[in-house]
Amino acid sequence: xxxxxxxxxxxxxxxxxxxxxxxxxxxxxxxxxxxxxxxxxxxxxxxxxxxxxxxxxxxxxxxxxxxxxxxxxxxxxxxxxxxxxxxxxxxxxxxxxxxxxxxxxxxxxxx
Amino acid sequence: xxxxxxxxxxxxxxxxxxxxxxxxxxxxxxxxxxxxxxxxxxxxxxxxxxxxxxxxxxxxxxxxxxxxxxxxxxxxxxxxxxxxxxxxxxxxxxxxxxxxxxxxxxxxxx
Numbered sequence: 461x462x463x464x465x466x467x468x469x470x471x472x473x474x475x476x477x478x479x480x481x482x483x484x485x486x487x488x489x490x491x492x493x494x495x496x497x498x499x500x501x502x503x504x505x506x507x508x509x510x511x512x513x514x515x516x517x518x519x520x521x522x523x524x525x526x527x528x529x530x531x532x533x534x535x536x537x538x539x540x541x542x543x544x545x546x547x548x549x550x551x552x553x554x555x556x557x558x559x560x561x562x563x564x565x566x567x568x569x570x571x
Numbered sequence: 572x573x574x575x576x577x578x579x580x581x582x583x584x585x586x587x588x589x590x591x592x593x594x595x596x597x598x599x600x601x602x603x604x605x606x607x608x609x610x611x612x613x614x615x616x617x618x619x620x621x622x623x624x625x626x627x628x629x630x631x632x633x634x635x636x637x638x639x640x641x642x643x644x645x646x647x648x649x650x651x652x653x654x655x656x657x658x659x660x661x662x663x664x665x666x667x668x669x670x671x672x673x674x675x676x677x678x679x680x681x
Contacts, residue, residue: 493669502674503614503662548614555668556602558616558627 462486464562466549471568478536480565482549485530489551492525493559494534497546506534506547536567544569573597575673577663583679587652592676594646594663600671603646604664605638607631608675614662620646653680 463485472478484492493508509516509523509532516523522535536543546566550559576595584590596603605617618628618638625638635651646665650657658680663673 491669495672503672505669505671508669550614552670555666555670556619556621558604558619558629559606559614559670560616561614563613 462489462551462560464549464551464560466562466565468563469566469568471570472539474539474541474569474571476539478539478543478567478569480534480536480547480549480567482532482534482562483530484532484549484551484560486551486553486560487530488553489530491552491555492523492532493550494521494523495548495550497548497564499545503548539567539569541569541571543567575663575665575671577673577676579676580674581677581679583681584653586655586680590650590653590678592648592661592663592678594648594673595644596646596663596665597671598644600665600667602626602666603640604666604670605648606662606664606672607659608662609659617648653678655680
């Protein structure tokens with residue numbers, strides 16, 4: 461079945477860039493998402509990218525997609541303490557099909 | 572900005588009891604979902620709902636689970652006879668194109 465893999469932990473200093481990586485197995489993945497989950501809270505949609513795109517930028521967030529290697533990354537520029545959270549990568553073949561999530565990467569930002 | 576809402580935020584129940592988790596999806600969305608997240612684990616898909624019927628369900632969604640859209644706004648998940656292993660965070664989501672999630676209901680089964 462489909463699988464999404466992420467590293468579990470990332471620690472960065474405030475002001476540095478964070479790069480969270482994700483790999484997926486489903487070659488029919490069309491929608492690739494990044495969600496943020498703060499402690500005790502729900503899943504906040506940060507951004508998503510279509511598989512026919514290589515890059516998407518939205519303010520401090522940059523998503524890079526290497527479709528050949530099935531590798532997705534989320535770069536957060538000028539990381540702040542408020543960015544400390546768990547970041548989930550997810551994929552689906554279309555906008556209406558269920559998402560397959562990774563286990564999430566816990567980002568810790570050190571002041 | 573429209574959002575998905577869920578009630579209650581936290582539900583505590585005894586094993587064997589029935590629970591109903593409620594969701595109000597974003598009003599113009601057409602597809603609705605339930606996911607769950609056991610503490611420290613992945614978010615897992617349970618069921619999707621479209622045009623007043625289940626469109627897809629996972630292996631987790633067995634006979635003790637059911638979903639309903641009783642009126643034009645609410646979307647509910649019922650667990651008939653809760654087990655200890657049903658303790659989890661339950662998320663509702665809705666979509667037109669990208670999926671938006673509610674804040675979740677934390678279910679604790681004692």
